[in-house]
Structure formats: C-alpha cells, structure tokens
Amino acid sequence: MASLVKRYQEGPFHLIYGDCQRIGKEKMMDYMKTQGFSDDLKNFTLSQFPSHPEVKGNGHVPYYMVFDHTGKLRYDHMCGQYHGGDGMKCIEWVDTLVAEVPAIYFGEEDFKLHTELVKELETGENLAKGVKKVETALDEAETGSDSEAELTRIYAVLTSFRDNELARIENLRASDPEIVLDELKDLESRLKGTTLGEAVSAREEELSKSDDHKAERKIGDKFNKYKEKLDDETLSEKQRYKLLGQAAKALRKLTDDHPDLPISKTVEAWLTENRAPEE
Amino acid sequence: MLIRTLTMCLMLVAFAAAASAQAYDKDGSIDDLKLGEYFWGDEVTLEDLEQKVVLVQIAGL
Numbered sequence: 001m002a003s004l005v006k007r008y009q010e011g012p013f014h015l016i017y018g019d020c021q022r023i024g025k026e027k028m029m030d031y032m033k034t035q036g037f038s039d040d041l042k043n044f045t046l047s048q049f050p051s052h053p054e055v056k057g058n059g060h061v062p063y064y065m066v067f068d069h070t071g072k073l074r075y076d077h078m079c080g081q082y083h084g085g086d087g088m089k090c091i092e093w094v095d096t097l098v099a100e101v102p103a104i105y106f107g108e109e110d111f112k113l114h115t116e117l118v119k120e121l122e123t124g125e126n127l128a129k130g131v132k133k134v135e136t137a138l139d140e141a142e143t144g145s146d147s148e149a150e151l152t153r154i155y156a157v158l159t160s161f162r163d164n165e166l167a168r169i170e171n172l173r174a175s176d177p178e179i180v181l182d183e184l185k186d187l188e189s190r191l192k193g194t195t196l197g198e199a200v201s202a203r204e205e206e207l208s209k210s211d212d213h214k215a216e217r218k219i220g221d222k223f224n225k226y227k228e229k230l231d232d233e234t235l236s237e238k239q240r241y242k243l244l245g246q247a248a249k250a251l252r253k254l255t256d257d258h259p260d261l262p263i264s265k266t267v268e269a270w271l272t273e274n275r276a277p278e279e
Numbered sequence: 280m281l282i283r284t285l286t287m288c289l290m291l292v293a294f295a296a297a298a299s300a301q302a303y304d305k306d307g308s309i310d311d312l313k314l315g316e317y318f319w320g321d322e323v324t325l326e327d328l329e330q331k332v333v334l335v336q337i338a339g340l
Contacts, residue, residue: 014328018337020314025318032319040292045323049337054307065307073307075306090334105330215316228334256319 001108002036005044005090012069012101013094018049020062052076069101070108081199104161106154113147114154131158131194162187162196173213174262177220183210206229216263219254225266226251230274241277248276311332 005015019028028046037044047071055065055076065076075093103124111118114137121130141148169183184204191197205211226247230240248271255264309328312335321327 005284014321014331014333016314016333016335017320018335019318020337029319037320042321045300045319046319047317051312051313052307054305064326064337065335066282067309067311067328067333067335069332071309071310071329076305077301094332094334101330101332102294124336144324214312233300251310253291276292 002041002045003095005041006036008094008098009042011098013043013098015044016050017044017046019047020049023255039258043258056212064090066090066097068097069105071178103209104157106157108154110156111150113150116146117196118154121154127190128192128194128197131191131196134158135195162191164199173216174266175217175220176224177213177263178224180213212258212261215254215258216261219251219258219263219267221252222232223247223263223270227270244271245277 001015002042003016007015017032019026023031025046031204032046035044052065052073054061054073060256063076063078066074068074069093074097077089102122104122106118106122117130117133117137121127134151138148138151138155141151141203164181165187169180169187172183181204184200184207187199188204191200226243230243230247251271253269255261258264259268309325312325312333314325320335
C-alpha cells in the first residue's frame with residue numbers, strides 16, 4: 001500500500017486505511033511505519049474502520065472498496081488468504097481509475113452545446129487556446145441563452161482549476177519556496193493571453209519583487225540541501241548529529257530574522273522533530 | 280451442422296454468464312461513506328476527497 005501511495009503523491013488518489021480489528025492507533029501506526037508509511041507521506045489516512053451502506057456483513061474481515069473520481073463505488077472485495085480473495089487486485093483498480101481522471105474535471109452533467117470544447121479542455125493540453133475560445137464565446141453569447149449558461153458553467157470550472165493551482169503553489173512556500181516562481185511561470189505560460197491568466201501573472205510579479213519571498217527562497221534552498229545530505233544512509237550517528245548541528249546553526253541564522261514565514265515554521269518544526277542540538 | 284450450432288449456442292451462453300458474473304451490481308456513492316475516527320496522516324472530510332480515486336482498505340495487522 002505504501003508504494004501505491006508514494007506512486008500517487010501528486011496524483012488524484014487517496015488511501016483510507018481502516019483498522020477493522022480494534023487493534024488501536026499506536027499499534028497500527030507502528031505497523032504502518034514498518035510498511036513504509038511516514039509523516040512526510042501525503043494522500044493517506046489511518047482511521048478506525050469506515051463503513052458504507054452498500055458494503056455489509058464483512059464484520060472484522062479485511063476488505064476494500066474503491067471509488068472513482070466521480071464518487072461512484074466501482075468495486076468492493078472481501079480479501080485475505082482465509083477468504084479466497086485477491087486483496088492485491090485493488091492496485092489494478094486504482095491504476096485503472098486514476099487513468100480515467102481527466103486533467104480538468106467538468107462534472108457529470110452534460111454540455112449539450114459545447115461538448116467538443118469541453119473534451120479539448122478536459123485534457124489540460126493547449127489550455128490557453130481553449131480558455132481563449134471560452135472567453136471569446138462568452139463575450140459574444142446572447143444574454144440569457146443556453147449557450148451563455150453552458151459557457152458560464154465551463155468558465156467556473158476553469159476558474160476553480162486556476163484557483164486550485166494557485167493554492168497548491170502557495171502551499172509550496174512552506175516546503176519548497178525555491179520552486180514557487182517557476183511553478184507560477186509554468187501556470188502563467190499555460191494560460192498565456194487569457195483573462196484567467198492575469199491573476200497568475202499578478203501573483204508572479206508580486207512575489208518576484210517581494211523581499212520576504214527572496215528570504216524564503218534562500219531558507220528553502222538551504223533547508224532542502226541539508227535534508228538531502230541527512231538522507232544519506234551511509235552517515236554514522238555521530239556524523240548525522242554533527243551535520244544536524246551545522247544545519248540548525250545555518251538555518252536559524254536565516255529563520256531568526258523571518259520567524260513568521262511558512263518555511264521558517266517548517267524548518268523549526270523539523271529541527272525540533274529531529275532533535276537538532278540547540279546552540 | 281446441428282451439433283456445430285448447438286456448440287456455438289452453449290459457448291455464447293457460457294460467455295454471457297461469465298460476463299454477467301463480472302458485472303458489479305452495487306450502486307454506491309462516496310457521499311454515503313461514513314469515515315471512522317481519525318488516527319494518522321491527512322485528516323480529511325468527504326469534500327477533501329472530491330475528484331480523487333479513493334481506496335478504502337479495511338484491514339488489521
């Protein structure tokens with residue numbers, strides 16, 4: 001399961017791992033850590049076992065349910081060696097269903113008048129061209145017409161896509177601020193020449209001139225380099241502790257001047273968690 | 280000729296039976312999923328799971 005979650009760290013996938021045998025949080029966490037799960041991993045949740053009205057009578061027997069991106073239950077299966085099941089088939093299901101997810105999801109309601117345009121936009125490719133078509137068509141559409149209603153719906157989805165991308169990039173300031181401007185430039189280029197893209201250009205210009213952002217790029221760059229060095233499994237405990245001390249000194253020199261930046265808080269939490277020596 | 284036709288019919292019936300055995304007959308939605316008490320990882324709501332493929336793996340150790 002951990003390798004599946006790792007494979008889809010940036011993908012539209014989430015694993016809910018439910019304890020069905022009342023084993024308890026601590027023992028389950030310990031077990032999952034031995035299987036490759038960690039605090040750094042996203043897109044998974046460990047919980048007490050969830051339930052669904054369509055999947056009944058399984059009691060405390062291992063089983064799985066898989067839902068597609070539209071929320072539809074596509075399969076459930078009682079698995080485990082004692083029940084003749086094939087628990088690992090869930091991996092095939094996940095791969096199949098993730099491949100079905102469009103780059104931009106327009107919902108299940110049909111677009112009768114602009115089907116082809118939506119099919120183009122769903123792929124996420126040549127986005128600027130597609131968005132421009134929608135913007136132009138909206139300007140020219142007759143007020144109150146069915147076409148205008150559909151185009152408005154399409155544009156709302158595109159706006160959500162842009163806003164979600166901006167939010168995703170904004171969140172990177174807490175972990176990888178040194179790539180934020182590149183991500184914004186990439187999104188700007190995908191929406192080049194469109195009204196939708198103007199907010200992206202504005203944010204890119206704002207951050208590129210910001211002294212705070214210059215500081216967080218510097219901190220992020222140093223932080224991620226130290227993390228990479230500390231990931232070296234050939235380091236002895238003594239070497240690791242020494243390197244951690246160097247990291248703490250170098251990073252705190254930068255974060256002390258900017259304690260409120262998202263990356264500074266991440267650095268401090270990481271130094272505490274790794275028991276970096278205090279000066 | 281008759282035997283050949285009968286054989287083909289039997290094969291078609293077997294194929295249909297196999298195909299229908301593989302069809303999934305439940306009509307469920309993630310909206311009806313009741314999440315259990317959170318322990319570890321991402322603390323999510325059903326809204327957070329929208330537009331994602333969700334695997335709910337119920338197991339023990």
